Amino acid sequence: MAILKAGESSAAKSSTGDTMEQTISSRPLANFSPSVWGCRFASLSSSPTEMEFYRRQVEQAKAKVEKMLAASAADGPFRNVELINLLERLGVSYHFQTQIEDQLRLIFQQSLSDITERRNDLYSVSLVFRVLRQHGYRVPCDVFDEFKDVKTGEFKECVRGDVRGILSLYEASHLRLHGEPILEEALAFSRQQLEEYSSSSSSTKPHLAAHIENALICPFHKSARRIDSWRFISFYADEEESRDETLLRFAKLDFNFVQLMHQNELAFVSRWWRDTGLQEKLLYARDRIVELYFWATGSHYEPHKVVARIAATKFAKMVSLVDDTYDAYGTPEELQLFTTAFERCDDESAVEQLPDDMQFLFRAFLRLCDEMEQDMEKEGRCYSAHHAKDAFKELARAYDTEAKWLANRYTPTVKEFMANGIPSSSYGVISAAYFIGMGEAMGTEEYEWLKTNPTIDTATKLLGRLLNDIMSHEDEQKRGHCPSAVECYKKENGASDEEAVEAIKKMCDDAWKDLNEECMRPTPVEMPVIQHFLDLVRIITFIYIRNDSYTHSGSLKDHITSILLDSIPI
Template sequence: MEHTIHCDLREKLKEKFIFSNGVTNTDKLNLIDAIQRLGIGYQFENEIKDVIQYLDLISCRDYVDSDLHTCSLRFRLLREHGYKISEDIFKKFINHKGEFNTTIASDIKGMLSLYEATHFRLRGEDLLEKALIFTTSQFEAMLHNDLITKSCFVEQVKHALNQSIHKGLIRIEARNYISLYENDEMHDKLLLKFAKLDFNIMQKLHQRELGELTRWWKDLDLTNKFPFARDILVECYLWSIGIYFEPQYAYGRTIITMIKVLANGYMDEATWLHKSYIPTLEEYMNVAKITSAVEVMSIAFLLGMHSNLATKEGFEWMLSDPLIIQATSVIVRLVDDVTGFKFEQQREHVASAVECYMNQHDALEELATINLRKQITDAWKDINFECIRPTKVPMNILSRVMNMARYMDMMYKEEDGYTNSKTKAKDYITSILVSEVDV
C-alpha cells in the first residue's frame, strides 16, 4: 500500500510541476532545490536534468533584475550540475568600494542562498571568497546580537554555518530539511508527503541490508578472534550510505561495508611509529594518500555501479590518479588529522599532519592547523573544478568520490565521530537508520 501511494504521488508530482505550463523559471529553480534537499532528486533525475539544461541556455541578461536569492540559487544549481557560470553575476551586489552592499544583509533568504553558492567556488574566484567572508561575518553578528527575528531563519542560519548544502550527505541533510520544509508555510503538501514516504521506504531497505550484514559479521566472529579489531559495522554501513543510498546500489553498499583492506602504506606508517620518526609533511602526505584508502574505496564503489558506469575506461580513470581523487584523499586525511590531533597524541600513534607541519616548520599548533585547513579548502575547490563540464567521467561517478569528502566533513567537523561512535555519529545513525519520519 505504501509503495502504491508512493508511485502515485511521484507521477502526480511529475505532471504537476515538471511538465505544467505557466511555471516561472524562478519557480522551477525553487522546486528543484526543494526536491534535491528533500533527498528525492534521484526520483526525478531526467526531469531535473532537462530543466537545468534549459536554464543554462537562458542568457544571464534575463536575470539582470533578479533578486539575490534567485541569482544565487541559479548559480549554485548550475555549478552543482557541472555547468559553467561566472561569479560575475554577483557584481551587481558590489558597491563602488568593491565590497558587498550591506543593504542586502537584511535579506536573510537571499544571504543564505549566497552563502550556499560560495561553497562551489574555484581557485581564483575572489568575488566568491569575499561573499563567503561577508555572509559568514554578517550571520555570526546577527546571531550574536539576536537580530534575526524569524525563528525558522535562526535555525536555518545556524545549520548552514555548521553544515553547508554542498558538503552535506543527502540522507542526513534530507532528514533535517524535511522538518524545515514542513515548517515553511509555503510548502507543498504533496511534495512533502512524497518525501516522507520515500525516506521511510529507503530506511526500511537499509535496515534489511544492515540486518544481513550483521549476521555476516557475527558469523565471522572477528571481534573474538581479534580483540583489537573494533566492531564498527554500523559505522562502515553509514559510510556506504553516504557514498550511495539509492535502491539500485544495494550490492555496492554491501561490497563497501564488507571490504577489509589494509593499504600497503600502513607498513610505512608502522615503521615510522616503531622508529619514532616524524616525516616531513610532503613525505607524510605521499603515504597518507594511500592510507586514506580513497582510491581503493573508489574502485570498490565503482564495482557496485551499473555496467554503463563500471567500464574499463572508468577503472582506468580511477587508477590514473585524477585530481578529484587526490583532492578527496587530502580532505580525508587532513580533516581526520586536524580534528583528532589531541586525541591521537594520547595513545601510541604515528605523527599526524599537524605534528609533521609543526616539526618541519618549527611552528605552533595553531599555525599548523590554519595552514592545513587552507589545504582542505583548496582541495574542495579542486573537487569543484573537476565537476565542471566537460568531465572525463560521468557526474554520477564524480559525485560518489565527492561523497567521501562530504562524509569526512560531516563526521569529523568537530570531533572524531568515526573512532568515537558515542558522539554525533550515533545521532546520525538513529536519524537515518532507526527513527521513522511521521507521515
C-alpha cells in the same frame, strides 16, 4: 593489556615466558570502546506488508510531483530551479534525474542571461548559480558584481538586511573555484552576516534561524545528502507559509520507504559480520559495522545503489580491521610479515608465516575478494574486483610506511607525509568498493581513467586524510601513533598546534576547489562517477566535523537512530 588477557590473543599464545611478556608489552593497544549496538541488528527485518504500503504510496505521490516539475519549467527558470532545489534538499531528486538534467541544461543554454537581469534579487541569483554549478555548469562568478558597491568594492549596504538572500549567497560561495576572489569575499561577508543574525536570532523567524545555524556548521554543498534531507524535511515542515503539502508528504513517504530497505541491508551486513567470527577473534579492533553501514547510506542512499553500499560496508570493515592491526596491535616484525602477505596475496606460504590473529584476518580478506570476484564475473566485470584488491595492496604499503616511521621515531616532511597520506587515507579502497556496485558506469575506460590519478580522486583522498588528522591527531599522539599532518607541519614550520591546524584547513579549502573544478562540464567520465567522489567527501566531512566520530562512535548514536531506525511521522 586487559584486552589481550581477556581475549587471549593467539599471537601472544605462540610465545612463552619472557618472550610472551615482551610481545604483549610492545603492542600499541588503543583500548577502543566497544560497539554501542552489539549484534541487535542481525535479526532486524522489515514487514513486507509495510514495504508494499510505502511503495504504493510513494508511486502515487511521485506521479503528482512529476507533474509539478514539468509545470514549473513553464513558470520561468527561477521557479523551475527553486523546485529542483527543493527536490534535492528533500532527498527525492533521484526519482527525476533525467527530467532535472534536461531542464537545467536548457536553463543554462537559453536563460542564463535572465540571472544577471535580476539585480535586486540576491536570493534567486545565488540559488540559480549554486544549483547550476552543482550540476557542473560553469556559471560565471561575475553575476554577483551587481551586488557590490562600485566605489567601495564591498557588498552593498542594501543586501545586509536580506537574510534569505545572504543565506543563499553563503551557500553559493561554497561552489567557488580557484581564482574567484569575489566568491572568497562573498563567503567572508555572508558568514559574518549570518553569525550576526544567529547571535540575535530573536529577530529571525525560527525556521530560518535553524537553517542558518545548520548552514554555519556545514553548508549544503558539503553536507552528507541522506542526513541533510532528514534534517531539511523537518525544516520544511516548519515553513507553514510556503511549504507544499504534496512535496512534504512525498519526501516523508520516500524517506520511510528507503529506510525500510536500509534496515534490511543493515541486518544483512550485521549477520555477515557476525558470521565472519572476526569480532570475537580480534578483540583489539574497533567493532563498528553499524557505523560503517551508516557511512555508506549517508553518501550513497538511493535504492538502486544497494550493491555499492554492501560492498563498501564490507571492504570498509576490512580496512578498519587492518588499520587497527597496524596502529593498535602488531609488532614491527609482525607487520612486516603482514605487509608481505598483502603484496603476495596468492602466496600461501606468506600467509602461513603470520600470527594466528593476522592469519585469520587475512583469510577473511581473501574470502571477501573471492566473493566479490565471483559476483563480478557474472557481470563480466572482474576487473572491478581486481582493482579493489590492488587498492588494498597499496593501502597496506602505506600503513607499513607509517609503522616504520613510528618505529624509527621519524617525522616526515609535509611533502613526504602527503605522498604517503593520500593512499593511507584508505579512500582508494573505499572508492574501489563503491565502484564494484556501479555497474556499467564504471567500465574499462573509467578504470583506465583512474590509473591517470585524476585530480578529483587525489583531492578526495587528501581531504579524507586531512579531515581525519585534524580531529584525531591529539588522541592518536597520546597513545603513540605515527605523526599526523599536524605534527609534520609543526616540526617543519616551527608552528603551534593552532597554526598547523589552520594551515591544514587551508589545504582542505584548496582541495574543495579542486573538487569543484573537476565537476565542471565537460567531465572526463559520466556524472554519476563524479558524484561518487563528492558524496564520499561529504560523508567524511560529517564524520569528522566535530570529532573522530567513527572511533568515538557514541556521538553517532542519535544520528544512526534517526536515519536508520526511526520513521518520520507522516
